[in-house]
Amino acid sequence: MIEFLGVSKWYGQVSALVDMSFTVEAGVTGLVGQNGAGKSTLMKLAIGLLRPSLGQVDVDGGSPQTPEVRRNLGYCPDLDAFYEDLNGLTFVTWMLRIHGYSGAEARRRAKDSLQRFGMAEVMGRKIRGYSKGMRQRIKLAQALAHEPKVVFLDEPMTGLDPVARHQMSEAIRELGESGVSVMVSSHVLHELQSVVDRVLLIHQGRLMAEGTVSDLRRQLEDRPHRLRLRSRNPRELAARLTSLEVVSGLSFTHDGLELATAGGDGLFQTLTELGADQGQLVDEIAPVDDSLEAVFGYLVS
């Protein structure tokens, strides 16, 4: 469990985080925010690299500064820093030996962890020759090799190809399902959306919202929605929709229309009628802005 109680962090006159309070239970929690929002500062406070100027950070029931808590903590940094002349296996083994494992146990765990992330074939090669994706997987392997209870992943998808991204998403989801508390940050929001149970939205050092993606979207019911309508006759459809009061905007797409609306049940009833009864003008209705990215966009605008 990760708990922030009234945490603020200042760098001189600049406030990086302001009065953050939240609790993260087991499962995967996404940390979303623009560059400079305070995501990395929040993670560094949670892993004990920084100390709060005000408030208290608890991880797994204690301060992240203590060795007892760190024993059960895993961290995958966003920075691409390695001892380039070491091979992947040696690097992960070194980290485990510093963690306190004996040489043989450290090597066994390192091999297992690297194999888990598809690095079995290349673990003997120097890190200098690794691709961006391989380097990312080495960071993840060292973060998880000691089976931590609390894991922090800072931009873990960066540099991965689509297949590797999918594997990474699966690995993160499995971690969450196994009872580990995972906090993961990413700027690729739609990827995060498929992995996380909950989201923390931060902007300019403040916690703007927290909850599941659909929870957050429900909080924004009074905001305009956008819908994508697939139609074989978009001109006819547009003509009928422009007369409706709830429709605040329309634009043509390659296979239909995109519609902006202030909401209301009446619109959905009309759209259903248009699709079912009146010449089947609507083939498909899909919300455009139910994504994490859209929610985030609304909140910070």
Next chain:
Amino acid sequence: MILLRQTVESCRQALILQLRSRMTWVLCLLGIGLAFFAWFLPDEAAMEGGREVYGISMYFLVIQFALPVIVLYYGVTVLHEDLSDATSTYYFVRPVPRFSLLIGKWLAVSLLCWAMIAAFLGLMYLAIAVPDRPWRLGQGVPAAWLFSYLQGAAMASPGYAAVGLLCGAWFKRPIVVAAAFVVLSELVFSNLPAEAGIRVATIADPLRRWLVLDIAPPRSSDFYEALTGSLQGHEPAALGDPVNSLLTFTLIALGLAIWVYSRREYDARPKD
């Protein structure tokens, strides 16, 4: 027990990284090259300078110059490189106290640098003293001088390493601060009049006094003059126990380095 294992592991990893560094191999090749040239030392030099050829050249070249420069360089880089390129992050989130990491690195730097200096002193001894030269008064270079230098380097290396680590942990431009330490402390303060108390707050002064006492060169020799010139007639033994001074200096510098390294927040950012 686990703390000891982590300290030893930190030392082992730092040693391996330093042994793999290009600088280490460049310095080793440089040392071998110098020893190779010393082998061809003209017999006239041995005739004129006698055993002092080895004593004086090793004092100025190794004790006054190479030892502080090399150990400080390694002390600074072993810490500062990890901090500046963010590899320290992997260590700082592990269940290991930072003082364990730092002591491991300190041991690694002290050992490696002493080993390199010792190898060079030994090679130079082989090159200068062992060949059958026409030494003045028939005296060669006693092996005891070599052992005195080896001991002196072993006492000074941990002190310089601690200063290097302190600079690496504390300052953004640690090499500049370390260079200032060499100039100010080792060259200026250590050569102040003997009454100046600040001399004991250097490594060069107590090390020099210890060498005088241990080697005990003839008082009329150039070697004695080189070692005691700045004492202005004071007896080295009357200025306090040099071993105590070195030990105190080393412990204070190491303690400060641990304090700074353990307390600092760590906020590595991309260098873009």
